[in-house]
Amino acid sequence: MNVLSLAFQRLLLLIVASLVIFAAMNLLPGDPASVMLGLDASPESLAALHHQLGLDTTLPARYAHWVGDLMRGNLGRSYIYDVPVSGLIGERLQSTLPLILLAMMLSLGAGIPLGMTAAANRGKMPDMGLMAMLQLLKSIPDFWLAMMMTFLFSLTLRWLPASGFPGWGHGFFTGLRALILPAVALAVPQAAITARFMRSSLIETLSQDFIRTARAQGYSRSGVLWRVALPNALIPVLTLAGIQLPVLITGSIIVESVFSLPGCGKLLLEAVNQRDLPVVQNLVMLIVTAVMILGFLLAALVRFLDPRLGEERP
Numbered sequence: 001m002n003v004l005s006l007a008f009q010r011l012l013l014l015i016v017a018s019l020v021i022f023a024a025m026n027l028l029p030g031d032p033a034s035v036m037l038g039l040d041a042s043p044e045s046l047a048a049l050h051h052q053l054g055l056d057t058t059l060p061a062r063y064a065h066w067v068g069d070l071m072r073g074n075l076g077r078s079y080i081y082d083v084p085v086s087g088l089i090g091e092r093l094q095s096t097l098p099l100i101l102l103a104m105m106l107s108l109g110a111g112i113p114l115g116m117t118a119a120a121n122r123g124k125m126p127d128m129g130l131m132a133m134l135q136l137l138k139s140i141p142d143f144w145l146a147m148m149m150t151f152l153f154s155l156t157l158r159w160l161p162a163s164g165f166p167g168w169g170h171g172f173f174t175g176l177r178a179l180i181l182p183a184v185a186l187a188v189p190q191a192a193i194t195a196r197f198m199r200s201s202l203i204e205t206l207s208q209d210f211i212r213t214a215r216a217q218g219y220s221r222s223g224v225l226w227r228v229a230l231p232n233a234l235i236p237v238l239t240l241a242g243i244q245l246p247v248l249i250t251g252s253i254i255v256e257s258v259f260s261l262p263g264c265g266k267l268l269l270e271a272v273n274q275r276d277l278p279v280v281q282n283l284v285m286l287i288v289t290a291v292m293i294l295g296f297l298l299a300a301l302v303r304f305l306d307p308r309l310g311e312e313r314p
Helices: 003-026 032-037 043-053 059-071 085-120 125-139 142-156 172-206 209-216 221-259 264-273 277-305
Strands: none
Touching (some): 221 264
């Protein structure tokens, strides 16, 4: 599959995702107008608000209007906050985006060396000890780990803030300190998965013929590991990173709630509870679009690093 066909496939998935998101949001029970006006609102007031919000038209017309606005970059206005959705999401991204990026960096930065260490000591005590620890870490739920880390590092040791996000206006390191615990809680299970995957990929790579050829050419044990095996073993790990990205995004919703971070995850929960359809629809669609684009870029990168993956199969 070449890059163009991959891009077309992602575009089709994006269209299907928009249909699913729109149907899920508009077919759920509950009336946004009733939430906004209260239970005592008169039928006339509800009808007027339905017309104002465009809720009195057919579902296909509402879908076409929504997609048209999306293509023009117009995300509408929030029903509850009465502000542009784009500004609302942009404000919350200031904590969510760095949180996800930091968690991904920690996951890869810890998982890859741990996997390499386990593979280099296959069958020995370091390998068995690491595998047992990784299995335990992989099984820990995000919310439980977040609470335990808050109790230890915030309430007991008082090294890091327990909750909240002061914003980047108070200084880079002040904002970073507020994101360390949430990012670690989000990254630990994924780092364990990355390490196990890295170990398997590296062990498989070390058994290939070109590794024996490199050894015959006089490469040292460390040279074979770092210069020959590692670049090839990292290719499947990049694919795994694309799969982990949606997991980190959904996990950030729970972590933001535990640490009271004013991010997109918390905004999404609030919008769902208040039936704020423009916020929910557009935020979920933006998340899906970001995952699709990043997944496409990672898949294109993997095919660039290993052109064999793009070859047509007979």
